[in-house]
Amino acid sequence: MFLKKLALINYKNFSSQNFEFDHKINCFVGPNGIGKTNILDAIYHLSFSKSYFNPVATQNIKHGEDFFVIDGEYEKDGREEKIICSLKKGMKKVVKRNGKAYEKLSDHIGFLPLVIISPADRDLIIEGSDTRRKFMDGVISQSDKSYLSSLMNYNKVLAQRNSLLKYFAANHTFDRTTLAVYNEQLDRYGTEIHKKRVSFLEVFIPIFKEQYEVISGAKEEVHINYDSKLLEDGLLNLLEGSLEKDRALQYTSVGIHKDDLNFEIEGFPIKKFGSQGQQKSFLIALKLAQFNFIKTQAKTTPILLLDDIFDKLDENRVAHIVSLVDDDYFGQIFISDTHADRTEEVVKTIHKSYKIFKL
Numbered sequence: 295m296f297l298k299k300l301a302l303i304n305y306k307n308f309s310s311q312n313f314e315f316d317h318k319i320n321c322f323v324g325p326n327g328i329g330k331t332n333i334l335d336a337i338y339h340l341s342f343s344k345s346y347f348n349p350v351a352t353q354n355i356k357h358g359e360d361f362f363v364i365d366g367e368y369e370k371d372g373r374e375e376k377i378i379c380s381l382k383k384g385m386k387k388v389v390k391r392n393g394k395a396y397e398k399l400s401d402h403i404g405f406l407p408l409v410i411i412s413p414a415d416r417d418l419i420i421e422g423s424d425t426r427r428k429f430m431d432g433v434i435s436q437s438d439k440s441y442l443s444s445l446m447n448y449n450k451v452l453a454q455r456n457s458l459l460k461y462f463a464a465n466h467t468f469d470r471t472t473l474a475v476y477n478e479q480l481d482r483y484g485t486e487i488h489k490k491r492v493s494f495l496e497v498f499i500p501i502f503k504e505q506y507e508v509i510s511g512a513k514e515e516v517h518i519n520y521d522s523k524l525l526e527d528g529l530l531n532l533l534e535g536s537l538e539k540d541r542a543l544q545y546t547s548v549g550i551h552k553d554d555l556n557f558e559i560e561g562f563p564i565k566k567f568g569s570q571g572q573q574k575s576f577l578i579a580l581k582l583a584q585f586n587f588i589k590t591q592a593k594t595t596p597i598l599l600l601d602d603i604f605d606k607l608d609e610n611r612v613a614h615i616v617s618l619v620d621d622d623y624f625g626q627i628f629i630s631d632t633h634a635d636r637t638e639e640v641v642k643t644i645h646k647s648y649k650i651f652k653l
């Protein structure tokens with residue numbers, strides 16, 4: 295699968311721009327702020343119906359305009375696929391595949407598998423557990439539609455249970471039977487999600503460790519720990535056990551929405567004890583493991599977006615990454631870099647066809 299053509303109208307800093315891509319490697323080079331990342335984000339948008347960088351949809355419309363259009367032409371399984379994603383202020387986002395609009399944008403997820411590696415991934419290390427859960431959920435959902443729907447159902451029930459707890463507190467009342475209905479539903483969806491997370495991590499963690507070893511030259515030991523109360527007890531019991539606490543807090547304090555992934559280097563949290571280069575290597579390994587996992591599960595080679603990837607990495611680590619990319623294992627790759635010379639040098643060592651776009 296690869297992206298042949300991309301046309302942007304009013305997307306971020308681009309009024310109107312057209313690209314024709316190489317089926318293997320494409321590089322965007324130019325000074326800071328010229329829009330290199332914005333092009334990668336437009337490609338991300340075509341796969342996920344949203345921006346990787348800006349969650350406020352309307353902020354992706356060029357300043358002073360009231361709509362954007364991202365138009366992509368792909369080749370997938372020997373067929374041409376035309377995906378158009380558009381947004382007009384005050385309206386819902388529309389994603390069309392070959393002229394037909396999706397009823398639910400989530401139905402499009404997984405159709406064009408894609409992995410992005412970007413400096414913004416740092417959020418996975420420095421931000422709260424929510425970012426790590428979203429990462430894990432994103433990887434699993436790209437190859438398992440029922441996971442995404444269980445997750446959406448779980449979140450709906452969770453919001454209802456939280457509203458009920460607030461209602462009880464505001465009205466000085468309590469109804470165990472109604473609460474039990476929500477507990478059972480949370481237990482049903484939550485247990486299913488938990489089981490899928492466990493089996494996902496069983497496969498994912500060894501792949502991740504392998505990738506880290508290649509990038510770092512086996513210099514240090516890394517690990518990912520799944521932190522979940524559901525490893526200790528069933529969700530129904532946990533909900534019963536935290537009833538008084540939940541009533542006091544007026545929200546649900548236990549469940550798969552509290553799960554986390556602990557990222558460790560040499561047995562210590564990487565957030566506190568990893569150097570910048572080690573943290574970056576960790577994140578790249580995480581994303582390459584995501585690539586591997588999706589490729590195996592979805593049986594399609596994802597598009598790979600490498601945003602500013604070579605910054606802060608020593609030559610050895612860059613060489614290791616290049617050796618990874620110089621392989622038929624990867625499909626189409628998009629690279630952004632401020633240093634035109636460095637990119638050209640790196641890309642030349644990879645024995646694949648390429649195109650460089652100077653912005």
Ligand SMILES: Nc1ncnc2c1ncn2[C@@H]1O[C@H](COP(=O)(O)OP(=O)(O)OP(=O)(O)O)[C@@H](O)[C@H]1O
Pocket residue numbers: 305306307308324325326327328329330331332333353354355356357602630631632
């Ligand atoms: N909605 C918008 N309308 C107009 N311009 C926007 C919008 N959103 C972002 N921009 C502009 O896009 C530019 C940033 O683009 P981008 O992040 O792609 O740069 P870059 O080339 O990747 O830079 P760097 O090398 O610093 O990473 C900024 O100048 C920013 O003002």
